[in-house]
Amino acid sequence: MNNSLNVKQCDVLIIGAGLAGLTAGLKLQRMGRQVMIVDKRRQVGGLCGTFQLDDYEFVIACNDFGSGLIDLLRSLGVGVEFIHKKTLIYYKNQFYDAAPSLATVWHLRHHWRDLLSLATAIARRIFSSSEPVTIEDFIDLHTQQGPVNDLAKVFCYFMGAPPYDMMTSFFGLDKEYGYGYNRMACPVGGPQKLVDAIAEELTRQGGIILLDSAYLGHRKDQGFVVDVSHNGQQQCILADNLVNTAEQSEAYPDDTKRGLPLSMMCVVVDSDFSYPENVHTLCYYESNISEWFRDLDQGKKPREFGFHVFSSDLNQAVDYYTLNVYFYLPRGQNSLTSQDSESYKEYLLNRVEYMLPGINKAIRYTEIITPERFKEIHDLSSRVMPYISYPYKPSNIGQEQGLYFAGHTVYPPGEHAGAAALSGYLVADKILESHTKQ
Ligand SMILES: Cc1cc2nc3c(=O)[nH]c(=O)nc-3n(C[C@H](O)[C@H](O)[C@H](O)COP(=O)(O)OP(=O)(O)OC[C@H]3O[C@@H](n4cnc5c(N)ncnc54)[C@H](O)[C@@H]3O)c2cc1C
Structure with a gap:
């Protein structure tokens, strides 16, 4: 991966090396366009990837994917192996398959x-x-x-x-856009392997990815003149087309309601304790969601609430593995005192035990990442659904000629990695189409 700013001119400059940016970039580069991607973070993948916390590796955010994304990546020559695993819902002492099954x-x-x-x-x-x-x-x-x-x-x-x-x-949506979330799949080795494979293929094809490079703004001359801050130094990149995959808050009316941000408890478990092999996600689902989610939505902590847990499946050669436990804090609460943190841990661990009997004895580390801490660590938002706006999703086409938007806050609808990648793919198509018209 190139991490210097020697090349200052390209056909298409993409802001963001998340799934949307990488997909758009790979498709365009394969079609002979010189692509450059800038990302303010130090690793590719955005919400898709892993991070280190006290020397343990955890999943950042997205973790299982629909078969539509697998097909899309295969069509771009990305060789990632996926494994199909189940999501089980634990509801009133009974497990249910999340996908409709007999x-x-x-x-x-x-x-x-x-x-x-x-x-x-x-x-x-x-x-x-x-x-x-x-x-x-x-x-x-x-x-x-x-x-x-x-x-x-x-x-x-x-x-x-x-x-x-x-x-x-x-x-x-699944049917209309072919997302394939009725059959979930996980990349073997975890989500960072998935985005690294796309990035590798992109650079192998001649694309350039500049990390630690924040987009600051642009002006339109004949093409785009884009200001980027790289290692604290301002640089300028010239591009014929500009694709922005950062969150597009200005494209939504001011009063658009936002999804709740996820909080997570990062857990390390001794490998002597086996996580069920064919299962990815276990959801502890409290009854009467309408009531307890209403409480959360209105900023109140419900007495009982649901959460879900998944194993990172990182295939590490160590004597432990990591889990993420996802849950929501009441709307407006983005941090916790250490006392509240302990009480959330107790609530979650007691109930994880119902789904995975014996696990508590094998747990060697727990740490809660609130939405505020998530932002500090990753410089990203932990909202799966950034804006609650169905059926509306802002357009991929910007006001200025040659400017496009991709990513999970613009078309097509669907609040997941599949929609983000598809948006990148569709934007790449639009750019190629515009070139043939010129
Ligand atoms: C907690 C959580 C769990 C999720 N779980 C799943 C799941 O299991 N399955 C699923 O399908 N989906 C899941 N999702 C949704 C999925 O992660 C996203 O829809 C998808 O990853 C979005 O990809 P993206 O490329 O649009 O955005 P991002 O991944 O956010 O990438 C945008 C990139 O742009 C960069 N950027 C932003 N501003 C600038 C700037 N000014 N200059 C340079 N770079 C910039 C960012 O650093 C980032 O790398 C989850 C989301 C969250 C928050």
Whole structure:
């Protein structure tokens, strides 16, 4: 990876070496454009990657992916191996497969009326053009309070948005954009391996990635004249096209509600204790999500709340492995006193024990990363859903000719790595298309 600013001119300058920037860059470089990517951080990947905390390696944020991303990367010649693993939901002392499965249906057989009614209503909604309504209204209309009602709302929990703010237009996204999140997959060796592989392929093809290089602003001459701060020194880069993958807050109305930021407890476990082999995520899911998530959303700490845990799967040759436990603090609370931190740890570890009996005896390290600390460590936001804006997503095309936006805060909809990568891919297509028209 090139980390100097010797080259000051390129066809396309991309701001951000996250999944969106790397995907756009690789596609353009493969098509013969000279690409340069600048990132303010010291490693590639943005939210996708790993970091060191007290000499242990943990996942930064995103950790499992849809099959759409795998196909997209293969089409760009990136050879990353993925392994399919399950997400299990622990709800009232029973495990449920997050992906609809026969086992889930069997466990819910006593609630068959709710299941049937909801499945029919979803199918009808996907295949008709009815106006979107909130997930809460939709699910409450078709099911009684109980397991089907709660489990159908679980993805709102994963997104960090209350069911009364999420719209039913969300249901068709996987099908419309081919994200493939109905079959989750994890990169072998962890998420940093995934982004490193894209970055390696990009540089192998002649692309340039400049780390520790923050975009400061630009002006338009014939092309773009872009100011970048590299190691504290201001530099100038000339480019015909500019792609910005940083969060596009100005593209949203001021009053747009934001998803809750995730907090995480980083955990180190002795490898004598086995994490279930074919499982990636275990979600401890409290009943009546509408109520406890409403509390969180309104800035109150609920007595009981859900959280999820996953194993980092980093394939390290050490006698321990690392886990992340994700949970939400009440809206507006972005840090914790050490006393509160201990009480959250106790709550989480007690309940992790229900899902993984015996684990507490094997835990050798725990540390809570609040949204504030996440920002300090990574200079990124820990919101899975930066803006709650369905079905609206800002355009990829900027006001100035040759300026584009990619990343998880612009088109296409979907608050995940798959949508971020696809946005980069689509922007690359638009740039190539504009070149053929010139
Ligand atoms: C806690 C958490 C867990 C998640 N889990 C999952 C998951 O399991 N599966 C999934 O599919 N999705 C998950 N997501 C969502 C997923 O991580 C994101 O949608 C995706 O990684 C966004 O990629 P991106 O390239 O758009 O943005 P980013 O990854 O944020 O990359 C943007 C890059 O731009 C750089 N940048 C910003 N400003 C500047 C500047 N001025 N100058 C230079 N560089 C700049 C940043 O440093 C960053 O590297 C999760 C998100 C979070 C927060």
